[in-house]
Every structure is written in structure tokens, then in C-alpha cells.
Amino acid sequence: MPESTNSVVVENLVKRFGDFTAVDRLNLNVAKGEVFGFLGPNGAGKSTTIRMLCGLLRPTSGRAQVAGFDVSRNPESVRQNIGYMSQKFSLYNDLKVIENLRLFAGLYSVPSAKLKNRIEWALEMANLKGQENLITATLPGGWKQRLALGCAVLHQPAILFLDEPTSGVDPISRRQFWDLIHHMAAEGVTVFVTTHYMEEAEYCNRLALIFRGKMVALGTPSELKRDSMTGELLFVDCEPLGTAVETLQSAPDVMDAAVFGNALHLVVRNAAVAQPRIEQYLRDHSVTVRRMEKIRPTLEDVFVSLTTTREAAEEHKP
Amino acid sequence: MFGRLKQMLIKEFIQVFRDKRTRFILIIPPIVQMLVFGYAATFEIHHVATVVLDFDHSQQSRELISRFTSSPYFDVQGQLTNSRQLRDLIDSGQATVGIEIDAGFAQKLLSGQTAPLQVIVDATNSNTALIASGYISQIVLGFAQDAQKQRIGRIAPQLIEQIPSVELEPRPWYNPNLSSRWFFVPGVIGSLTLVLVITLTAFAVVREREIGTLEQIMVTPIRPFEFILGKTLPFFLIGLFDVSLIATVGTLWFQVPFRGHVSVLLAGSVLFLLCMLGVGLLISTVSSTQQQAMVTAFFFIMPAITFSGFGFPIATMPEWLQYCTYLSPLRYFLIVLRSTYLKGVGMEILWPQMAAMAGLGFSLLTVAILRFHKALD
Amino acid sequence: MSFMRLLAVARKELIHILRDSRSLGIVVVMPVTLMLLFGYGVNLDLKHLPVYVFDRDGSQQSQDLLKRFQASEYFQIVRVADSYPAVTRALDDGDAKMGIVIPWDFSERISQGGQVQVQALVDGTDDNTANVAIGYAEAVVQGYSSQVQLNWLQSRGQSIQPASVSVQTRTWYNENLESSSFIIPGVLALVMSVIGAFLTSLTIAREWERGSMEQLISTPVTAMEIMLGKLAPYFILGMFDVAVCAFIAISWFHVPFRGSYWTLALSSALFMIVVLALGFLISVLAKNQFAASQIALLITFLPAFLLSGFLFSIEQMPIVLQWITRILPARYYVSVLKKIFLKGTPTAMLSADLIPLAVFAFVLTLVATRSFHKRLE
Secondary structure (H helix, E strand, C coil): CCCCCEEEEEEEEEEEECCEEEEEEEEEEEECCCEEEEECCCCCCHHHHHHHHCCCCCCCEEEEEECCEECCCCHHHHHHHEEEECCCCCCCCCCEHHHHHHHHHHHCCCCHHHHHHHHHHHHHHCCCCCCCCCEHHHCCHHHHHHHHHHHHHCCCCCEEEEECCCCCCCHHHHHHHHHHHHHHHHCCCEEEEEECCHHHHCCCCEEEEEECCEEEEEECHHHHHHHCCCCEEEEEEEECHHHHHHHHCCCCCEEEEEEECCEEEEEECCHHHHHHHHHHHHHHCCCEEEEEEEECCCHHHHHHHHHHHHHHHHHCCC | CHHHHHHHHHHHHHHHHHCHHHHHHHHHHHHHHHHHHHHHCCCCCCCEEEEEEECCCCHHHHHHHHHHHCCCCEEEEEEECCHHHHHHHHHCCCCCEEEEECCCHHHHHHCCCEEEEEEEEECCCHHHHHHHHHHHHHHHHHHHHHHHHHHHHHHCCCCCCCCCEEEEEEEEECCCCCCHHHHHHHHHHHHHHHHHHHHHHHHHHHHHHHHCHHHHHHCCCCCHHHHHHHHHHHHHHHHHHHHHHHHHHHHHHHCCCCCCCHHHHHHHHHHHHHHHHHHHHHHHHCCCCHHHHHHHHHHHHHHHHHCCCCCCCHHHCCHHHHHHHHHCHHHHHHHHHHHHHHHCCCHHHHHHHHHHHHHHHHHHHHHHHHHHHHHHC | CCHHHHHHHHHHHHHHHHHCHHHHHHHHHHHHHHHHHHHHHCCCCCCCEEEEEEECCCCHHHHHHHHHHHHCCCEEEEEECCCHHHHHHHHHHCCCCEEEEECCCHHHHHHHCCEEEEEEEEECCCHHHHHHHHHHHHHHHHHHHHHHHHHHHHHCCCCCCCCEEEEEEEEECCCCCCHHHHHHHHHHHHHHHHHHHHHHHHHHHHHHHHCHHHHHHCCCCCHHHHHHHHHHHHHHHHHHHHHHHHHHHHHHCCCCCCCCHHHHHHHHHHHHHHHHHHHHHHHHHHCCHHHHHHHHHHHHHHHHHHCCCCCCCHHHCCHHHHHHHCCCHHHHHHHHHHHHHHHCCCHHHHHHHHHHHHHHHHHHHHHHHHHCCCCCC
């Protein structure tokens, strides 16, 4: 088995379904013990990528190595060393909690000496102790996800692939789930997570932003917020909001204006220069400005900025 | 209301016809089944493998054998030389009938005694055995009568002109050649339709429940009644289409005559389809997964077809079972089918069957709809 | 191959079956139901056929003839009609299956000598019943005719002993010509088809439809382990059902069993493997439960019913169909069943049936294994 400090190596990975290119020349490396986030809107190619890395789909071209094994040539060795949680809940609903756990313990050949302990551990971790005999279908969403995670790690894999593990789960459960992920990463497990929740992306060590099959940014959350944003961000608390956002679309200096909660985020080239000009502009259009200040961009701002730039670029392609 | 209904119908038809597999299943299997049934399902016998052992070697014994040889029902494959051979051939299944003529056969016949004839019939298929035995009796009795005539002709020739004889003139009504096909083909139309409509309807509803789209539809303003109508109407139309398809293939390919009125058959089909829709819907209300629906449907379909008079006469079933068949819509539809095809009769004779199907259909649909309402609340 | 992984899959599959009472029902209740259905429902013997009589003569002789019909257990004179149309209408209605019409000069012709014919109008829609009925009617009339001739000869002072042939029929293997004995052994093939193919075809398709397949194939479990693990419980249940059916056949219906139990087990196991492999194959290819179940029924249950020799005799089918049955595993299984139940054929002589079964089992298992890929597309 070739030695590598990287758990996952992806080189020029491409996946085409007929005419449609789902993943377009992806390149990345994930180090051992990293919590790596794969961020993007639905249909961006996240699930397709994860499925290729797990050996469930064959790449059209390009190469990927997981745990040192080539996903095209040795998918079975790959599977032995990873745990996978699919996007749609896919444990057996008519089985009891304990029965699902035993099933996956068997499928991953967890040795019988370790079996009892591992199952106990999984139940503890998933906070399902005492609920072993519940039929899985009756569990609330958050519990199901934890159970699925438990089933994926019974064999103590080196790498975990989680495809949107918290979709449809309440915020508290989501927080708890991420605590679990960090706990495992602390023990040396590499976690490859896809999500479309921007705030979850902040929990990752490193992120890749995916849009329409292409990677548009790669780095730690702070790096992305600092370096990938084109322009600076102005926070504007004003009234009436609707009029403001409409008129600002055609205002000078304003690259983008969007509603964020009860306020506006404006993307401008230079905040210091633009701020007084915009205040004037708004007053000219009968908008009362209560507060305006420069703020640090969130990942969502970064993402929107990157994708709109990309979209504009693609529109101008010949 | 019609707007919503129309939308549901469109959706249903799209779902059914977009899937290549479903399209396939609605057309090819029914035609294939009709063809196979038409050719395979037969109780007629011909060319039954027969072997003969003649120890008498007389003119009479040869005459008797030749009657078997020339009969279309029997295929005399060879004359054997010892009993052992006869037994072995029947044991191994190579011969179904074995005839043994003992020495002295002709002599007994000529002297007015009873000449014995040994016949062995392989009754593993008891139906074939029964019919074959019947034909054997007929051939032998005919032979005996002729032998008797000859004797009288020799002994008292003046009487031979005047001796009376009574014969049976069989007149098969509706089916002059007594072709099995004419019996089965109308029956197949009924059975195939039953299977198709019940499974389609039951599946369609349960599938939505299993996948979860049922909930999504129920939160729209659609009313349960419209939903049911939207679900069943397409299958009603598909069922009607399939009845016509199978009937056309059956009639054109096998040339089973149609002597009645299409309108009568249509009325019967409509009523029968209503019953089947009711059954399908009912099944869907007691099943939460497609597997359960299939299994329940199967449980219903097997007895429904077996006890409908489709292949086996109801008259020979035990009394209590005969009473049960009154609950099977297929029983009535088969009567309608066979009567309009072969007997050419109309509503004046078939109204009891129509009424029965109407009654059953109404009850089934009512129960199904009530259950459906309950399930949704 | 990891036994642990296989066991994990098999255990999960067993839990699914046991927990779904509907599927459990089919495994436990269905064999019994099918046995009872076919044992009681299918009766091709004929008794008490309803007959209308139109006696134009009304003489002592015609009465004598009619008494013979009445005395026969095969016929029951339900009405003496007063017109020809009354008889035909009864046939149209279904009130009578046969109408006897005696000509007005019946007794006259008999006393004067010569031939006289009695018409038997037979409802030909059910050709099988018609054939059998005509056979019995012929026998009655011929018996009467012989008596008439005897009387006539005696009245002329001629006591010529009637030459007759007495047919001594021995029906082998099924002495009482019991329909149930002939049909029930084949029911095992039906039961196996349902459990082996029908149920199995749903299992893989269901995992695809629900999404659990994706999770399953992301683990190290191999395609072979998935296949064997999924099919093993059905195999065990199937063999259990064979035992149940054999028990019912022998103890309840008193179908003779003259062969070896080991051969029964062996042939059933082979056939079980065949239908399981087929079910698996269908499931892999069909991907949705509805299509899977329909195809399973079409290529396993239907052939077992129609073309296996279970009910309709293969020898009587058109040659093309006979050739087609050679590639049907059910044909060989039913053949073995009939031979070991009714004939007691020694195992060595069954190679012509057992070898094709074994070949089918081997080839289909191979194809099924190759067909399943642990991939999503």
C-alpha cells in the first residue's frame, strides 16, 4: 500500500452523464485527520463526487485515490477503509436500531471480540442507549442521522464520507452532530463532508466551493473570506427595504445588493470611498438610513460573489 | 373540480406511459399470454400414443386395431410382442394407452360370446384418461355392433334388413367442432383483464403512499373523491383498451366467432371493470407497501380465477364452493363473454349477470371509497 | 467470500420477512390455500349434468330410453320440455347443458326395424364437458340399442346371443381417476414459482426504490454475498413449503406417493434454485417493484401454470409449444413430481428430467451473479 500523508487525492476528476458534465476537472487533496468541507448548491456535483470517491460511480476520466487505493481499480479495498453516509436516509426502516447496527457490523466484518464494545460505543455516541429496540422508522430525524453515522463507523474507518448528513435536521441536532464529527477528527479520522448550509462550512478545517461541477475556491474559511471576496462588504440598515434594494441595483459603486434578514449587504470595491456616496444616493431616493458600516464577509457572501462572477464570465464566453 | 381532475388524469397517464417498462407491460404480456393460452390451454385429445398387443391375429382383431389406427384420437405407434413391453412403455410414459387382445377373441365374437378386451390407460393425467376411455368405449361399441350385425347377417340374413338400431346424433351447439380454443379464448380475456386492472390500480395508489407523494397531493385542495376518480379513471380506460386489444387478438388470430352484439359485451366489460377497480382500490387501502399490495392481490386473484368457471366447470365443484362463486365478478363476466361470443345472446338473457356485476361493483367501490376516506383522515 | 457478511445479509433478510406479516402470510398460508384451491376447485369429472328432454313420441319405448338417462349418475333430467325452442332456449340460458330430442316416430321405427336417431343438443361452450357428456350419452343409447335388438330378435324367435366386447379398463397410477391426484403434484411447482420468483423479484427492486441499496453497496459486501444472503432465507422457506404441500397432498387429499422422499427433496431444491436465480435476475434488471413482479409472474408463474404439464397435457399442444416447453424448468420439475407421486419411478430413470433441472440451476445462478454490479448506474 503506497504511503501517503494525504487520505484523499483527486486529479482532474471528470464525470459526464451523456451530454451533462456533473463534475468538471476536479483537483484537490485532503490530509489525514482533516475535516474537509465540500460546499455548493444543489446539483453542483457534490454527491456525484462523493459517490465516485466511494467507488459507487465510475469516473469518466481523471484519477482519485482514497486511503491509498485507486477508486477505479480497487473499489473494494477503498470500501474496506471508509465509512459512508448517503444523502437520503438509507438504513432499514423496518429493522430495530440494534438490528441495523448488527447488520453493518457484520457487513464490515467487525471481529466478534470487538463487536459488543463497538456497538455499545456507537449507541453511546449516537445517544441511543436504551433505545436499541425501537424500530428505526419511528425515530425522529436527528436520531436517524446519528444512527446512520454510528453504522458507518463501527469498523473504525480511516476516512468518513458524509453526504449532506444534516439535511432536514433541527439546528440543535445539527450542532450536536458536528460536535461528533470534530470528536472523531480529533481521534485521527479524516472527514469529507458535503453540505449546502453555509454556516456549517465554518466548522470545517478546509473548504472547497463547488459550482456547476467546477471548483471555484479552495482554502480555510478565513482564507476564503479574506482572499476570495471581490470587493468589500457594507452593512446597511435602512427603510423601506424593498425600495432600497431595487434602487441600489443601478447605483454607482454598488457591485451587488442583497437582502440579509432585515438589512442589506452591499458589495462595493472600496467601502471607505463608497459609503458616503451611497448614503447620499439613498437619501436622494427617499430611503432613510439608520446604520451603515463595513463588515467582514460571511462565507455566503463569498460564495455569492464567486458564483456571480463566474456566471457573468460564462455569459460573455463566445 | 374538473380542472383538478384533469390535472390528476394527466399526471397519472404521464406516469404510466412515460415509463418504458409500464408501456411494455400493458401491451406485450397480455398479447403473449393470450397467444400462449390459446395454443396451450386445451382439454382436447388427439394422437394419443397407443400401443397394441395382438395375441389373436385374426381378421376381427386386425379390424378392431384398424379402427384405432384410423381414429384421429389415437396414434397407434406399434404392435408389440409381449406384455412386458406394453407395461414398460406405459411406465416410462412413452405410451398412454395400451390395448391387449387375447387369443380367442375372434372365436368368442363369432360364437356370440363376450369377448374381453384389456385396456391399460395411464391416468397420470386423469382428464386425458377419462376422455380417452370414452373414445375407446365408443370405438369398441361401434365395432361390437358391426360384428353383431355381421353375425345376424350370417345366421338370419332375412332379418338383417329390418333390425332396428338406435343411435345418438350429437349436435354440439355453439361450438360445432368442440374446439377448446373457443372455450378458453373468451375466458382468457376476462382473466387477463382482471389481473391487469387489479394490480395496476392497487399499485398506483400504494406506490404513492410508499414513496410519500400521497401526502403531497392530499395537502392540495383536491378532494378525496376527485383523487380516487383521478386514480381509477386512467386504469378504467387502460382496462377498456386492454379488453379490446386482447379480444381483437383472440378473435382475429384464433378466429373465434363473435356472434353477439358488441354493445352487450361493452356493457359487461364496463361493469366488470368497475368491480375490478373496486377490488384494486380496496386492496390499496389495506396495504402500506407495494409488496403487500402485490401479495394481497395475488391472494385474491388466484381463487377468483380458479373458481370462476374459467377453465374448470363450476357445476362440478362442491356445493359450498359453488355458492362462493356467486361473489366473484369474473364468474358473471365469463358468462357474458362466452354468451356473446359463442351463443350470440343479448341483454334479455344476460341481464342477471349484468345486474350482479353492477351490484358487486357498486358495493366494492362504496366500501373502498369509505375506507379510503377513513385512511386519509 | 466472507461468511460473516453473508450471514449479516441473510439475517437482515429474514427479519424483513418475519416482520412483514403479509409476506409471512404468503409463505405460510399460500401453499395451503393453493393446495386446497386446486384440490377442491378443480374437478373435471362430470356428474348430474342438467338435461332437458323433448319427447315427441311419448311412447313406452321412449320412456324406457329416458329412464336409462335418468338412471345414469352423469345426467339429471331437470325438465320435460314441450317444444324444441324451449330446449334451445334452455341451452341459451344455461339452464340445461344438454337437450335430448326424441323423434315422433321413435317407437314406430323401432317396431318396424331400421335406424332411428336421437338428437343430443350439447352446449359446446365448454368443449371438455361436452365431449365427456357425449361419450356418456352414446354409451346410454348404445346400451339401449343393444337391448332393443335383443328384444327384437327374441320376438322373431331368434335367440341369438349378442356378440359383444367387454372392455376391461385398468387405469394405472390414478385408479379412481381423481382429478385432484392428477393436479395436486403440479401445485408444488406453482407454489415454488410464487415464493422463489415472485417474492424474490420484489426484494432487490425494493431496495433500489427505497434507497437502502446505495448504503449496502458502499460497504465491503460483495455481489455474491448479497445474492446468497438475500436468497438463502427464501430457499429455506421454500423447502419448508414443499414439505407442507407434500404433507397436505398425501394426508389430506390422499394423493398416492410412491417414490422416494430424497428425490422429492433433490428435485425441489434444484427447482428452487432455478426460480430464486430467476427472481434475482428479474429484480436486478427491472429496478422497480411493479415491473419486477409483473415480469416474474409472466415468466415463472404463468409458464408453470400453462406450459409445464401441470394442468394441460404437453403432448396435446402444438409442436411449437412442445418445443418451447423444453426450455422451461417447470416442465421438468412437474414431470418429476408426477412420476414420483403417482408412478413411483426410481430415481435412476429420472435423469432425463433431473439433469436439465441441474443444468438450468447452474447456468441461471451464474448469470444472476454476473448480472448484479455494485454500481449506481
